[in-house]
Amino acid sequence: MDNRNIVITGLGLVTALGKNVVCNWRNLELKNSGIGCYPRENQPEPFNYIGKVHEFRIPKGMPRKIGNQMKFLNRGSLLGFIAAHEAVTSSGMEISQITPDRRALCIGSGDHTKTGYDFLFPAVKKGTDGKFRHVNSKQLNETCLHEVNPFYLLESLHNNLFSFLSAFFDLKGPNATLASLSPCGLHALEAASRMIRQDQADMALVVGCGNWITEIPLYELQGLGLFSHCREGAQSFKPLDKRRNGFIPGEGGAAVLLEAEGTARKRGAFIHGRIRGTGNCIEFDSAHGLGVSTKVSLRCMAMALKDAGVDAADLGVISPHGNATRMGDRSELESIQTLLGNHSSQIPIVAMKPFTGHMGAASDIAEMILGLKGLQKGMAPATLNFKASEERFSHLNISNAHLSCAGNRFLSVSCGMGGQVASVLVEG
Numbered sequence: 001m002d003n004r005n006i007v008i009t010g011l012g013l014v015t016a017l018g019k020n021v022v023c024n025w026r027n028l029e030l031k032n033s034g035i036g037c038y039p040r041e042n043q044p045e046p047f048n049y050i051g052k053v054h055e056f057r058i059p060k061g062m063p064r065k066i067g068n069q070m071k072f073l074n075r076g077s078l079l080g081f082i083a084a085h086e087a088v089t090s091s092g093m094e095i096s097q098i099t100p101d102r103r104a105l106c107i108g109s110g111d112h113t114k115t116g117y118d119f120l121f122p123a124v125k126k127g128t129d130g131k132f133r134h135v136n137s138k139q140l141n142e143t144c145l146h147e148v149n150p151f152y153l154l155e156s157l158h159n160n161l162f163s164f165l166s167a168f169f170d171l172k173g174p175n176a177t178l179a180s181l182s183p184c185g186l187h188a189l190e191a192a193s194r195m196i197r198q199d200q201a202d203m204a205l206v207v208g209c210g211n212w213i214t215e216i217p218l219y220e221l222q223g224l225g226l227f228s229h230c231r232e233g234a235q236s237f238k239p240l241d242k243r244r245n246g247f248i249p250g251e252g253g254a255a256v257l258l259e260a261e262g263t264a265r266k267r268g269a270f271i272h273g274r275i276r277g278t279g280n281c282i283e284f285d286s287a288h289g290l291g292v293s294t295k296v297s298l299r300c301m302a303m304a305l306k307d308a309g310v311d312a313a314d315l316g317v318i319s320p321h322g323n324a325t326r327m328g329d330r331s332e333l334e335s336i337q338t339l340l341g342n343h344s345s346q347i348p349i350v351a352m353k354p355f356t357g358h359m360g361a362a363s364d365i366a367e368m369i370l371g372l373k374g375l376q377k378g379m380a381p382a383t384l385n386f387k388a389s390e391e392r393f394s395h396l397n398i399s400n401a402h403l404s405c406a407g408n409r410f411l412s413v414s415c416g417m418g419g420q421v422a423s424v425l426v427e428g
Contacts, residue, residue, distance in 0.1 A: 051357020250357020
């Protein structure tokens, strides 16, 4: 056994589907979706459907000094903290036994809670008497003093969660915050894995958080043509299906605790899985616009397999990015078809975002967690709302029912704008 092999000993997850890992998995098994209808006045119909978190628990017994800093966390960062706390607690690790400079932290922050200046809208409305033509400066200033959160600037910082978690768990080792969209959650995971493998740290907390359900991100994503028309309500999110027309956004937090395998076994930790291989590619192809070309996606998955030293035939499940855009899904399925070759009809292909909504960087880590839980149960989760793929992909193993999973290796892929792809191969 290589003592620097990377294992996962803690899991944390809060999404629209559930308040923790157990609740998320239970609802996934029941094929429930966390996406719901939340009507918004005078806004486009697609904005009414989102994956919104309703239930979560703030940890008790928080030191007052650190607890006071929670007011600086925006919505996505708060959900990221809750997931991180669950991951550390569930790992059974006594962090105090590891020196602070050997505790790593990597965060993928795809949060857009405070994008724009919508928080100023009520004050501007009053300062212009609702006509938005002439500003009464005195009235505007007075209204801002009473109605604008003075911490709005701090809430907009992507590395706020990093500062909070560093203080809460006394993490003073190697670290990184990656503020972007998908696939920065998997980028953070790869960075943390390398920190342990290169003996820079003994443990690493990896967090992905995201919030895409406030007004400005909604308008921006709709403007890019990425949203579903939602003509079938919450069932409109149909990744890999021939009727797909875009995704439905969500919010959430996901986290994993990584350790060197030798250290984890020595303390008797329960090992959820191993990080066997990673892949990371970027190549902009103008023909694919904001999406990812087939050759880049294929190269990234092949890179993860080579890093792990396994063949495509050894996979139990593949989980593509699956954001239900016409070009994006088609490109991914073409690359998977090529990767699997003669095994393309046997290995289950699963798209999990319809369970939670697309949560940006949080989806990267969340789907890996749910994939791991599936391996433990010998199950490949259903692709909700799927009925039939395009004719050329009809032989691929995609289903709206849970499938049995023969292998114990899970390949998760995440794509981003401008030709970014990241993949991770996890062994259960």
